[in-house]
Amino acid sequence: MEFFPGAFEREWERRRATLLHEMQMGQTGQTDWDEPRRGGMARLAEEGVGGLGRARRLGGSRPGWSRGSADSAGRSMRTRFSALARGSQPAVVKLASYGGGARAAAMMSYTSRAGELAVENERGERVIGRDALSEQRAEWGHLFDNRAASRDLGVFHVSIEEASLSSGVDQDDQLREILRSGFGDRRFVYAARERSNGELHVSGVVVLRDGAGERLTGDRKAADIVQQRYDDTEAGRDVEARFRFHGYGNGVEWGTARVRELVASSDGEVRDDTGRLIGDATQAGDLVQKEWRKELHSRKGRDVMHLIVSARAGTNATAFEGAVREFLGEQFGGHRYVFAVHDPALDPKEMAEGGKRPHIHAHAIVTMRSETGERIVTSPQVFREWRSVMAEKAREQGIDMELTDRREFASAPAYTRNQVRPVSYHGRTEHEGTSQAADARYQAKRSNEMNLGASDLSRQYAATAAQVWADVKNEEQGTMEGNFAALQKARLEGAADINQTDLVFYGSKQETVKKTANLIELHQLVNGEDGQMREMTRPEFEAYEKRVEAVLSSVEQTLDAAERDEFDEVAATAREVVDIRREYLALTEQQSELAREDSQRGARDEQRDDTNAQWDAAVARYGREAVETANEVLVEVEHYREGLSRIEAGELPRSYGASYQDGLAREVQRAAEMAVDGDNQYVREIAKSDPELQHAIELIERAQNDVRRDADRDQRGANQAAGESETKAPAGGAPGMAEAEQTPEANRESQPKPEQDLHGNDRQNSTAPGQENPRDTDRRPDDASRTPVEVGRSDPPQQHVPRLHQIELEIEERHERDRDDRER
Structure with missing residues (x-):
């Protein structure tokens, strides 16, 4: 069978068709x-x-x-209820x-x-x-x-020539007629304000979908359509008005925000398509959320x-x-x-x-x-x-x-995220309702009010659940599981009584059942959470304490005078339990703090021991003197770096930055010179993990290498020039001396070896015993006549760079002396 994947427009359609084709052909793999x-x-x-x-x-x-x-x-329901009575948590x-x-x-x-x-x-x-x-x-x-999400509402502006309005007719009525002529039977709100040039400016929000299902797009194209429809009406021939859209949005939340903004900017002078005044944010929210919601047909x-x-x-x-x-x-x-x-x-x-x-x-x-x-x-x-x-x-x-199922516990229905807004995120998030009804639903859920569905199916389910709870209670008499099952059975029966009570007795029956429910919850709060105390955090305990007080207050409001003494005893017991748990929580926090301090102290001791071990290892490897000398400089480096960090964090004034930078550069230079000239291998080891110090060492070594290279080149040139002048016999000199100096062996011995000169070794004199080499007179113990390398070696490390210029001058002077010798 031939298969054509290209016949499908969507990628997932092609994949599905390919998979089904392979399955039919028996080619499907994993x-x-x-x-x-x-x-x-x-x-x-x-x-x-x-x-x-x-x-x-x-x-x-x-x-x-x-x-x-x-x-x-x-x-089975029986198995689940038994597990819940033993403390199993519900799946959420x-x-x-x-x-x-x-x-x-x-x-x-x-x-x-x-x-x-x-x-x-x-x-x-x-x-x-x-x-x-x-x-x-x-x-x-x-x-x-x-x-794309549907365009449900649009923000519009209409400019009207005020002079074209009829003077004998109410202005609001005329404005609504103008807007209806353009928008048709769509719902809208508007507010008007006058401009100095005799123009009336009308702003508002309109539902883009009409009763027949036509949906405007809320853009320039839609404005042209509305303008054309208005111009074709009788109102359009009498009053000049220009329609424009300035945005569109999706959903009730977007529409509520726009209507409330309109109310806030118009001092409450906002009216809807029926002429009703929308005076505050509450009325604006009710209009959009309760009246316009069904007309939006919003899609996302x-x-x-x-x-x-x-x-x-x-x-x-x-x-x-x-x-x-x-x-x-x-x-x-x-x-x-x-x-x-x-x-x-x-x-x-x-x-x-x-x-x-x-x-x-x-x-x-x-x-x-x-x-x-x-x-x-x-x-x-x-x-x-x-x-x-x-x-x-x-x-x-x-x-x-x-x-779990809420019908098994007669729990209140859940609230949706659109019905509440958060007011606190600490611990469990606290909300407030976006409307009175939404807030009542939220409070009912948080206070765990009893509620059963009104449908026959829900009542049948609750009756079955109550019977199962009764079975668990009978089998677990006198145990924690049995008490839990008894409370749930009473709760379901109380909720069922509410549903079956006539309206005449509903108020008193509701109060009785509410009191029973509150007592059940109070019993659970005081006695039913022993196993969870170790897991309770400070925010959880505060919420628990507030809940206990709220339940006590609710029970107190439904008491008769004869029940006051018994309630006071129960309340005292409940508050005593809360106090015990507060003390237990404080003790737990104290123990946690002590354990954390012990852990930190142990970490510091371990770090100190590790530091001592590193110091001993460094002393054993590089020697105590080298480590102590290097450590003094490295401590100064860290001091300046810490100061720069504090300046960056704002702990020290910015004006200190320049001095700390100079100090850091100075100490890093000291450490680098110590590593190069002092041959301190410990500093070199530290520099492997310190890029700034390593870079300073490389700069000094590069400068020294350049000095040695220049000195070597100049020395070889000077030696070559001196050798050429000595091959010639001096005027009036002894012939034997000239011949001796012209032999290759004597000439090679008379020239100093470059390697020996560079390292300061003793030179070998090629002249005969008792004879004085003319060049030796220039190299006798006189500071001005010493070689450049010897001068550089005798200087302290911090004089390397300043001495470069002096070395160049000395080389030039030696060249001049050699040139004078050749000329003589």
């Missing part, structure tokens, strides 16, 4: 993305793919709710957000703490750094739809999703990371993803910025489309499936974790 690595890495399940896990979990009926039936992970897997392909890089950056933490991809590879993350993001490009690209997997504080980080790795590999086989674990002990982000959370958690960025083109479809049942798989993988890693 691909790079389905190869299992590091345990549980992405693999193509035999039963099927699609990102929702194993096929056996996708098919079949709804998980059974009977007391002994197993859920999708093979764990949250879908934080979706994002388009353009947002994938930013989501990866957040997960990796701007590249400071390593992330792991579906192949088990560790990726660290922003450049590596960019490359990872580029590999996902073929899986993205890259669909969903190319990736952001998952958060959490565990209790104190959970083993290595085991948790392994569980997350196995969960992602099991659940999202065939998809691309990266994840990173945020351990509070290793988090580079500060607590005030939202980092170092007391509980360990992991962030994962997963592509919505797999390599074969299948997309993840989310639903409440799918979320339950994810929690079930995560709990299973955690147990395999030795972490006690179970799937």
